Amino acid sequence: MTPITRRRLLASAGIGAAGVGLGATGYLIGADSAEAVEGEGTGSVAFYGEHQAGIDTPAQDRLHFAAFDLVDDDPKALRELLQEWSLAASEMTEGQLIGDVNSLEVAPPDDTGETVGLAPSSLTVTFGFGPGLFEKRGLGLAAQRPAALKPIPPLPADELNELESGGDLCVQACSDDPQVAFHAVRNLARIGRGTVVMRWSQLGFGRTATTSRSQDTPRNLMGMKDGTANIRAEDTGAMERHVWIGKGDEPGWMRGGSFMVTRRIRMLLEIWDRSSLEDQEQTIGRRKYSGAPLGGSDEFEPLPLDEEKDGKPLIPADSHVRLASASENSGERILRRGYSFTDGVDESLGELEAGLFFIAFQRDPEKQFVAIQRRLGQFDKLNEYIKHVGSAVFAVPPGARPGGYVGETLLG
Amino acid sequence: MNRLPVRLALLVTALGALALFVSACGSSDDTSPSGDATALAFKITDEGCSPHDAEVAAGPINFEAEGDSSSVTELEILDGETILGEKENLTEGLNGSFSLTLEEGEYTLRCNGGSEEDGTLTVTGKLKSANSPEVEKAIASYREYLEENTAELTTNTKPFVAAVVAGNVAEAKSLYAAARIPYERIEPVAESFGDLDPRIDARENDVPASEWGGFHKIEKALWAEGTAAGMAPVAEQLLADVEELEAKVKKVDLQAVQIANGANELLGEVSASKITGEEERYSHIDLVDFKANVEGSQVAFESVEPLLSKSDPQLAKEIEADFDKVYRTLEPYETAADPGFVLYTELTKADTRRLAQSIDTLAEKLSQVPAAIVTGEAG
Numbered sequence: 001m002t003p004i005t006r007r008r009l010l011a012s013a014g015i016g017a018a019g020v021g022l023g024a025t026g027y028l029i030g031a032d033s034a035e036a037v038e039g040e041g042t043g044s045v046a047f048y049g050e051h052q053a054g055i056d057t058p059a060q061d062r063l064h065f066a067a068f069d070l071v072d073d074d075p076k077a078l079r080e081l082l083q084e085w086s087l088a089a090s091e092m093t094e095g096q097l098i099g100d101v102n103s104l105e106v107a108p109p110d111d112t113g114e115t116v117g118l119a120p121s122s123l124t125v126t127f128g129f130g131p132g133l134f135e136k137r138g139l140g141l142a143a144q145r146p147a148a149l150k151p152i153p154p155l156p157a158d159e160l161n162e163l164e165s166g167g168d169l170c171v172q173a174c175s176d177d178p179q180v181a182f183h184a185v186r187n188l189a190r191i192g193r194g195t196v197v198m199r200w201s202q203l204g205f206g207r208t209a210t211t212s213r214s215q216d217t218p219r220n221l222m223g224m225k226d227g228t229a230n231i232r233a234e235d236t237g238a239m240e241r242h243v244w245i246g247k248g249d250e251p252g253w254m255r256g257g258s259f260m261v262t263r264r265i266r267m268l269l270e271i272w273d274r275s276s277l278e279d280q281e282q283t284i285g286r287r288k289y290s291g292a293p294l295g296g297s298d299e300f301e302p303l304p305l306d307e308e309k310d311g312k313p314l315i316p317a318d319s320h321v322r323l324a325s326a327s328e329n330s331g332e333r334i335l336r337r338g339y340s341f342t343d344g345v346d347e348s349l350g351e352l353e354a355g356l357f358f359i360a361f362q363r364d365p366e367k368q369f370v371a372i373q374r375r376l377g378q379f380d381k382l383n384e385y386i387k388h389v390g391s392a393v394f395a396v397p398p399g400a401r402p403g404g405y406v407g408e409t410l411l412g
Numbered sequence: 413m414n415r416l417p418v419r420l421a422l423l424v425t426a427l428g429a430l431a432l433f434v435s436a437c438g439s440s441d442d443t444s445p446s447g448d449a450t451a452l453a454f455k456i457t458d459e460g461c462s463p464h465d466a467e468v469a470a471g472p473i474n475f476e477a478e479g480d481s482s483s484v485t486e487l488e489i490l491d492g493e494t495i496l497g498e499k500e501n502l503t504e505g506l507n508g509s510f511s512l513t514l515e516e517g518e519y520t521l522r523c524n525g526g527s528e529e530d531g532t533l534t535v536t537g538k539l540k541s542a543n544s545p546e547v548e549k550a551i552a553s554y555r556e557y558l559e560e561n562t563a564e565l566t567t568n569t570k571p572f573v574a575a576v577v578a579g580n581v582a583e584a585k586s587l588y589a590a591a592r593i594p595y596e597r598i599e600p601v602a603e604s605f606g607d608l609d610p611r612i613d614a615r616e617n618d619v620p621a622s623e624w625g626g627f628h629k630i631e632k633a634l635w636a637e638g639t640a641a642g643m644a645p646v647a648e649q650l651l652a653d654v655e656e657l658e659a660k661v662k663k664v665d666l667q668a669v670q671i672a673n674g675a676n677e678l679l680g681e682v683s684a685s686k687i688t689g690e691e692e693r694y695s696h697i698d699l700v701d702f703k704a705n706v707e708g709s710q711v712a713f714e715s716v717e718p719l720l721s722k723s724d725p726q727l728a729k730e731i732e733a734d735f736d737k738v739y740r741t742l743e744p745y746e747t748a749a750d751p752g753f754v755l756y757t758e759l760t761k762a763d764t765r766r767l768a769q770s771i772d773t774l775a776e777k778l779s780q781v782p783a784a785i786v787t788g789e790a791g
Contacts, residue, residue, distance in 0.1 A: 106783060107780070108779045193772055194776065197769050
């Protein structure tokens with residue numbers, strides 16, 4: 001079952017030995033000295049496990065996300081790709097250079113090298129499968145398609161750009177060092193050359209979600225605390241109920257996995273910045289600086305959804321927190337893991353091209369993200385200041401066992 | 413892990429043998445000499461080098477110099493007036509060394525500023541060829557292609573130059589593509605001759621304006637300005653330069669790994685300047701160059717393919733298939749009329765993306781060929 005890959009072939013031909021010299025330098029030191037401080041700073045996060053890392057891992061500061069399209073409907077090529085990707089991801093998360101050929105004068109090194117001397121920096125690499133993968137006849141995966149894996153339907157207030165949406169496969173690389181995250185996507189794209197083509201990619205420069213009780217709530221680009229009511233990984237009950245595909249769920253190959261929805265949400269920051277503090281707070285439903293619900297004083301106190309002031313709800317009916325709250329959504333919640341982004345200047349406006357790259361994990365996108373967003377897209381006062389310009393959904397398979405690969409439960 | 417040093421040693425030996433061929437025309441550095449190099453020791457004195465003359469067998473030579481003067485501090489080995497190797501700033505008491513692989517012949521041994529500055533280094537005997545018959549065959553096969561194309565370049569440049577000199581813009585434009593094709597097929601070799609490639613093929617701003625000449629300067633005049641006025645001397649110089657190239661490639665040293673790398677460089681040319689429309693920015697015949705680059709790359713690859721087939725037959729097959737894919741991707745853009753392809757300006761972003769991806773896929777695999785060849789030769 002050992003994957004026969006290009007690099008392995010070369011290694012068996014005797015060339016591999018040359019690579020190890022460099023592989024053993026600097027980058028490894030971080031791994032050795034790391035005290036396994038999961039998800040914080042320079043330490044390493046295990047790649048192998050029951051679940052893929054990068055979901056319940058405390059949210060790292062940086063993101064590089066990429067969506068790929070498959071070139072041919074060749075199940076063997078797909079399997080080999082996932083085997084090579086998993087192996088490379090495990091090497092990178094440990095802070096090692098990938099591959100075997102890294103010091104041979106006449107050959108381009110397997111690893112592109114920009115992480116030499118850097119610590120593993122909590123790198124996680126999370127793989128997902130888009131709906132398109134199950135529609136390719138040559139792959140023969142139609143019967144295995146999870147019922148919950150449907151393209152996100154058109155939603156109110158969508159302004160989607162096809163070139164920033166969808167994809168057959170995805171790679172979410174998160175790290176506390178931006179270069180480590182970039183390196184992961186770059187090298188996986190290189191390994192995939194000929195099998196997949198990158199469709200779109202997104203850099204995120206700051207986390208906008210908290211996924212652990214050990215973390216403070218960060219602020220998004222609107223200056224608001226984001227993710228106060230997010231699911232925390234320590235709340236295993238909520239993780240089982242809302243995020244992980246359970247032991248009795250179908251299809252069996254998804255057990256231990258989850259579904260990921262991404263939305264590229266452009267913020268109209270110039271307009272937001274010109275609205276009054278009161279307007280901003282009424283739009284969100286929280287105080288800007290403390291993060292407390294309107295009428296409250298502490299960030300973590302429950303939303304007073306039933307309270308009124310001067311005959312009006314204290315938390316406005318069209319405010320973001322009310323519409324997004326579990327109690328207004330039949331108890332449904334999602335695990336958010338988004339990042340702020342900026343991609344230079346909007347050419348047609350001369351304004352900042354910036355916003356939130358929203359990532360959410362859940363058991364059933366239709367019941368969770370789609371249901372919540374349908375209401376938000378229709379009623380949310382925040383829509384005055386945002387546009388959803390990219391959208392994608394992926395089935396995130398369970399984690400791999402050491403020696404195995406992500407996707408093995410599907411592809412065998 | 414314990415097997416590692418042995419493997420590594422094998423590999424280094426193999427690389428060493430190849431490196432020997434690159435350095436046949438002379439190179440210099442501070443690396444320690446290989447085991448079978450001949451050592452030649454000199455003192456640098458006020459009079460010059462001591463000994464003043466020397467004789468040595470052809471092959472790798474390690475020159476060891478010891479400073480013994482405050483004013484004369486440099487040792488150089490020259491072929492005519494070309495410095496092959498040197499060590500500078502060796503004042504009294506300082507030592508230094510450099511290595512060269514020299515062929516049979518007489519070289520100048522110079523300690524600059526000495527009262528008897530120049531001596532003679534006589535190298536005798538033949539350099540041993542480290543190449544197997546398969547490698548020699550690969551090199552011979554590529555050399556033939558190289559010489560064919562530089563000859564064709566001269567043949568096709570002549571009428572183009574004549575039209576430019578005659579001031580016939582329309583005819584010059586119609587002859588331009590045919591002259592470009594043979595050059596684009598073998599460009600990496602032209603690049604190995606220092607300023608010859610910039611003289612023939614520089615784009616505006618690649619070189620100072622006063623030095624700009626060659627194909628693209630004429631291209632700009634013909635297409636952007638619609639005239640050949642003032643281009644006659646540029647055209648005549650171009651012809652002289654391509655003739656010089658034709659003469660030079662006949663003497664160029666080639667080695668298998670270099671040819672394999674050349675195949676890869678040609679695809680790099682495609683990615684960097686043809687898919688982007690930067691190469692032929694006035695005539696927009698970038699796809700003509702694109703195909704010529706790919707053809708040149710394919711012939712270079714096919715020359716070394718028998719070596720690769722020993723170590724990695726699967727890779728060889730995949731590369732063949734990927735070359736076919738590139739041609740298939742290019743096919744829809746071919747036209748019956750000159751210059752044989754649609755102009756770059758007619759391509760959409762989706763078109764260029766498709767073309768770029770086909771090249772990237774091929775190039776990623778092609779870049780593994782040099783290493784695979786070395787492995788094959790070592791094993």
